[in-house]
Amino acid sequence: MRRLKVFKSLVKDSLDTITHGSRRYHIWMAVLTFVMLVGMYCYAIQLDQGLSVTGMTDRVSWGLYISNFTFLVGVAAAAVMLVMPTYVLKDIDFKQAVLIGEGLAVSALIMCLAFVVADMGGPSVLWHMLPGIGVFNFPNSMLTWDVLVLNGYLFLNITIPFYILFRHYQGKESKSSVYVPGAILSVFWAVAIHLVTAFLYQGLQARPFWNNALLGPRFLASAFAAGPALIILVLAIIRNCTEFKIQDKTIKKIAMVVTVAAQINLIMLVSELFKEFYAPTHHSESAYYLFFGLHGKDALLPWIWTAIPLNVLATVLLTFHKLRNNFKVLFFCCFILFIAIWIEKGFGLIVPGFIPGPYGKIAEYLPTKIEVGVTLGIWALGAFVFTILAKTAIGIELGKLRYKKK
Amino acid sequence: MSSNGKKWFSLNLGAKPKTSGGSCSCGKNSGGCGGNGSHSHESKEPQLTEEEFAAAAINASIGEERTKDGFDQVFDVKMDRRSAFKKLTASLLIGAGAVSTSCSVISGEDSKEKAQIDWEEQFKGNYKLMNDEEKKATVDRLVRSYQLRTGKNISMSSKNAEEDVLFGYAFNISKCQGYMDCVNACVEENNQDRNSQMQYIRIHEMKDGKGFNFDEADDNYYHEVPAEGHFYMGTQCFHCDNPPCVEVCPVQATWREDDGLVVVDYDWCVGCRYCMAACPYDGRRFNWSKPEVPEAEVNKNQHYLGNRMRKKGVMEKCTFCVQRSRAGKNPACVEACPTGARIFGNLLDPESTIRWVLENKKVFRLKEDLGTEPKFWYFMD
Amino acid sequence: MNRNLYKYILVGLCLVALFSCKHGEGEYHGVTERIEAESKNYHGTPISSEKYLEGLETIEISEDGHTFLIPDRKGQIKSYACTECHSKPLAQMQSKDLKKAHWDIKLNHANSNTMNCVTCHNPDNMDELKSLTGNTIDFNNSYNLCSQCHTKQFEDWKGGAHGKRIGGWAPPRASMTCVNCHNPHKPHFESRWPARFNTEKVKERE
Numbered sequence: 001m002r003r004l005k006v007f008k009s010l011v012k013d014s015l016d017t018i019t020h021g022s023r024r025y026h027i028w029m030a031v032l033t034f035v036m037l038v039g040m041y042c043y044a045i046q047l048d049q050g051l052s053v054t055g056m057t058d059r060v061s062w063g064l065y066i067s068n069f070t071f072l073v074g075v076a077a078a079a080v081m082l083v084m085p086t087y088v089l090k091d092i093d094f095k096q097a098v099l100i101g102e103g104l105a106v107s108a109l110i111m112c113l114a115f116v117v118a119d120m121g122g123p124s125v126l127w128h129m130l131p132g133i134g135v136f137n138f139p140n141s142m143l144t145w146d147v148l149v150l151n152g153y154l155f156l157n158i159t160i161p162f163y164i165l166f167r168h169y170q171g172k173e174s175k176s177s178v179y180v181p182g183a184i185l186s187v188f189w190a191v192a193i194h195l196v197t198a199f200l201y202q203g204l205q206a207r208p209f210w211n212n213a214l215l216g217p218r219f220l221a222s223a224f225a226a227g228p229a230l231i232i233l234v235l236a237i238i239r240n241c242t243e244f245k246i247q248d249k250t251i252k253k254i255a256m257v258v259t260v261a262a263q264i265n266l267i268m269l270v271s272e273l274f275k276e277f278y279a280p281t282h283h284s285e286s287a288y289y290l291f292f293g294l295h296g297k298d299a300l301l302p303w304i305w306t307a308i309p310l311n312v313l314a315t316v317l318l319t320f321h322k323l324r325n326n327f328k329v330l331f332f333c334c335f336i337l338f339i340a341i342w343i344e345k346g347f348g349l350i351v352p353g354f355i356p357g358p359y360g361k362i363a364e365y366l367p368t369k370i371e372v373g374v375t376l377g378i379w380a381l382g383a384f385v386f387t388i389l390a391k392t393a394i395g396i397e398l399g400k401l402r403y404k405k406k
Numbered sequence: 407m408s409s410n411g412k413k414w415f416s417l418n419l420g421a422k423p424k425t426s427g428g429s430c431s432c433g434k435n436s437g438g439c440g441g442n443g444s445h446s447h448e449s450k451e452p453q454l455t456e457e458e459f460a461a462a463a464i465n466a467s468i469g470e471e472r473t474k475d476g477f478d479q480v481f482d483v484k485m486d487r488r489s490a491f492k493k494l495t496a497s498l499l500i501g502a503g504a505v506s507t508s509c510s511v512i513s514g515e516d517s518k519e520k521a522q523i524d525w526e527e528q529f530k531g532n533y534k535l536m537n538d539e540e541k542k543a544t545v546d547r548l549v550r551s552y553q554l555r556t557g558k559n560i561s562m563s564s565k566n567a568e569e570d571v572l573f574g575y576a577f578n579i580s581k582c583q584g585y586m587d588c589v590n591a592c593v594e595e596n597n598q599d600r601n602s603q604m605q606y607i608r609i610h611e612m613k614d615g616k617g618f619n620f621d622e623a624d625d626n627y628y629h630e631v632p633a634e635g636h637f638y639m640g641t642q643c644f645h646c647d648n649p650p651c652v653e654v655c656p657v658q659a660t661w662r663e664d665d666g667l668v669v670v671d672y673d674w675c676v677g678c679r680y681c682m683a684a685c686p687y688d689g690r691r692f693n694w695s696k697p698e699v700p701e702a703e704v705n706k707n708q709h710y711l712g713n714r715m716r717k718k719g720v721m722e723k724c725t726f727c728v729q730r731s732r733a734g735k736n737p738a739c740v741e742a743c744p745t746g747a748r749i750f751g752n753l754l755d756p757e758s759t760i761r762w763v764l765e766n767k768k769v770f771r772l773k774e775d776l777g778t779e780p781k782f783w784y785f786m787d
Numbered sequence: 788m789n790r791n792l793y794k795y796i797l798v799g800l801c802l803v804a805l806f807s808c809k810h811g812e813g814e815y816h817g818v819t820e821r822i823e824a825e826s827k828n829y830h831g832t833p834i835s836s837e838k839y840l841e842g843l844e845t846i847e848i849s850e851d852g853h854t855f856l857i858p859d860r861k862g863q864i865k866s867y868a869c870t871e872c873h874s875k876p877l878a879q880m881q882s883k884d885l886k887k888a889h890w891d892i893k894l895n896h897a898n899s900n901t902m903n904c905v906t907c908h909n910p911d912n913m914d915e916l917k918s919l920t921g922n923t924i925d926f927n928n929s930y931n932l933c934s935q936c937h938t939k940q941f942e943d944w945k946g947g948a949h950g951k952r953i954g955g956w957a958p959p960r961a962s963m964t965c966v967n968c969h970n971p972h973k974p975h976f977e978s979r980w981p982a983r984f985n986t987e988k989v990k991e992r993e
Contacts, residue, residue, distance in 0.1 A: 050718040051677075052602075052694035057991050061682045061692060121677015121692065121719025128532070128657045128676055135532050135658045135674075143656040143680050188796065205776045206650060206686035285621075358688040359610065359641065360621035363991045568832050572822065578948065586981040593983075603987040626992075628984040647818035734834040734957035745976060746951035746968065753818075754826040759947025759960065761826075767948055779818040787943065 014392040039377010059363035060354040065119040067346030078227015079105035080190030107386035208283035224261035226341035229334035259318040290352040310340035533671040560706040567665035574753040580787040581747035584631035584638035591742030596713040599697030606724040643689030643724035644780030651681035669711040677719040836955030856961035869913035
């Protein structure tokens with residue numbers, strides 16, 4: 001009963017916090033709301049007319065939505081890079097960053113689920129997928145695995161920070177015996193969500209571009225580069241805009257993580273390129289299409305040739321300690337790395353899987369405005385959710401939000 | 407009880423938001439059903455109460471052994487939970503509109519029945535897991551719904567796979583002349599969307615001397631055929647014995663029937679298109695928008711798993727014309743082919759022509775290395 | 788406490804791994820094996836295509852252990868029997884000023900060295916066909932005439948690899964005979980335009 005009262009007060013307080021802020025904050029939230037509304041309008045059109053309003057066809061049957069979904073699973077998984085040292089290895093440096101990281105994971109997961117729902121042809125019958133009342137094709141379908149691990153991860157990432165914040169809100173220390181097991185579990189879980197998502201594609205013998213053993217590990221490597229890179233950027237913004245203290249040391253440690261992951265990712269990229277182009281087979285056609293175009297069709301060339309140089313540049317810059325420790329360079333590197341991996345893991349991975357088709361036919365894919373609108377709307381939703389979570393969490397951590405006994 | 411579709415439908419005239427599953431699918435207690443049936447001519451108001459009374463009586467007499475369909479089949483969930491779920495999601499999914507129409511006394515009888523059918527269709531179970539009565543019930547609902555909407559009658563079958571039948575297909579590459587009569591017949595038989603010009607069959611025009619080079623083949627030619635120096639090869643769904651599309655479906659909306667047909671329950675499909683990504687043969691098609699067929703061109707001889715009208719956002723595919731093949735006929739493409747390049751039959755019958763082809767011709771299948779075991783063979787004279 | 792936790796996680800992982808093993812399905816190694824095994828005790832099916840053959844005159848033939856139906860031919864030929872007109876020897880009919888009958892038939896079957904009218908028709912008995920050796924062949928069994936040269940096609944036809952089924956796949960088997968698809972005087976298939984053209988596909992691949 002008492003807990004319920006505290007919870008009620010927490011909700012009230014956090015509502016209070018998120019509705020108050022600087023002018024910049026209000027503008028930010030207003031813009032997000034506007035983009036979300038535009039996205040909802042686009043989605044309404046899509047609901048009404050069907051997925052034909054998107055650029056997808058029978059040939060390329062997954063597009064921008066699934067690309068973003070794949071990328072965001074990686075971002076969500078990356079929160080673990082902060083959880084592990086903080087909770088398990090007791091590295092105090094990450095303590096402040098970790099709540100932000102988990103908030104990021106939650107909003108990324110919400111975006112993931114939103115993208116999946118947006119991609120469905122029949123969202124009104126999605127209950128068919130609920131275990132218990134629908135038919136859940138477990139364990140055969142990797143998609144059911146993905147549903148399980150994503151929702152499980154979402155649950156973990158909501159409960160752990162909530163517990164900690166709830167305790168702090170009451171002015172108590174959180175008990176490590178309660179949250180550490182959850183944290184350890186979430187470490188395994190994070191690896192699982194990304195591997196399972198990779199297996200979703202990797203298990204399809206019909207698509208040789210995906211059907212390679214390196215896909216899973218590469219997913220992990222790129223996720224652990226892009227996710228923490230995003231966290232660094234977010235931390236930088238938070239440092240600037242709030243009184244929340246984040247030490248240089250923390251950012252530098254995360255930068256180290258980004259660097260190592262980016263290096264591994266680059267090595268895997270080289271290995272993949274070697275396999276596709278040293279002894280090209282019939283199965284290398286998708287890679288040819290992606291990097292050089294096929295039969296005069298080359299819609300992906302600008303994308304991938306933006307991504308690769310950015311990726312290489314960021315990795316090289318990050319490798320030098322001196323450059324990495326310069327925050328301006330670091331933020332720049334993180335930004336371009338994030339963009340590069342977004343292209344590589346999204347468009348550069350999903351679309352060429354379908355091109356050329358099973359019988360060598362090439363139909364190119366270009367997202368329509370409505371598709372882009374929905375996508376932006378979902379990103380705005382993610383940013384919105386994150387802002388709310390982060391604002392509340394920072395408020396509690398700074399001690400501004402405290403439970404007052406009446 | 408369910409042998410007479412008309413009688414069954416008159417039962418549902420009552421405007422009750424709750425599913426009449428109790429009256430339609432209680433195969434085990436014919437007494438209760440018969441009792442319900444006798445009320446069909448009475449006025450609405452009394453019927454409702456009578457019906458409820460009957461339901462209560464059934465409940466009392468058989469306890470938990472009540473209606474079974476959909477979710478119940480799968481996880482044996484009690485009726486209470488199911489109806490609770492239905493009530494909960496009602497406003498979310500169908501919207502208040504449907505509820506109010508199905509409850510309102512003012513609105514016409516037809517629209518009430520329509521709403522009732524829509525309601526039951528929205529919350530029915532997976533066809534794969536239905537028993538014969540439930541299959542019959544949903545088919546009757548769909549027939550009635552079509553009648554209410556268009557005023558036309560269709561016949562829809564829910565015929566199951568026959569024992570000792572396994573369908574197989576052989577394609578004679580040397581005979582096909584590329585006329586595409588099969589494509590025409592298929593589109594007309596299977597009520598495919600005319601707007602997007604959906605076609606299950608693709609005929610690939612290949613150059614002589616290049617082998618089976620699909621990359622350079624043209625599957626959308628328009629010139630006099632057979633073209634000099636070319637040969638033709640048709641592809642469609644191969645009804646794999648080890649179908650990757652079935653494996654990946656998260657909701658088991660697609661499966662392999664006992665006679666080897668790989669089918670889709672259009673009403674259960676959630677439209678995730680994972681199966682499409684998993685198919686190595688380009689055998690699946692998606693309804694990107696609402697499929698439309700001019701009323702005059704609708705093939706009214708339908709099967710639930712076959713050529714019945716689809717809706718937007720669901721998967722569909724070749725079913726070897728299940729509405730024809732289960733009745734002993736050849737699929738439309740086989741019948742339409744003027745050159746006899748297409749051979750269809752029962753693989754388990756040692757006397758069948760398809761078996762003779764497999765045993766006496768040099769047959770091969772496409773992408774055999776993938777282990778999908780297609781039941782579609784190619785051969786040459 | 789941590790050690791216990793790891794144990795739980797390990798056990799959990801093992802359970803998941805166990806549960807996720809695919810079951811069933813792998814009864815047969817391939818579809819050929821399945822066909823072989825399952826057709827061993829084949830009892831026949833109640834499905835019949837007999838009703839689709841109603842209204843079609845058929846005759847049953849038995850060749851080489853294959854017994855099946857083919858459409859009756861004589862009933863399909865306009866003004867059979869031929870002797871109703873061909874009452875006199877050919878030479879006389881050609882010279883007389885009679886109404887022309889088969890004047891538009893152009894023989895386009897092999898070359899003139901190999902075939903002419905009398906390779907198949909018997910000028911002395913118009914109601915029957917004749918084999919290369921001079922034996923008579925009934926119009927209904929004209930496939931016996933074709934099979935003299937087209938032995939490979941004949942084999943395939945008997946087995947079911949050549950030609951087309953009538954009715955349906957289900958027994959009884961009824962197949963078209965040679966002349967149902969091939970005009971004996973001009974047996975090749977004509978070239979023509981495809982039945983349809985998909986304009987949406989063109990757009991998609993632009």
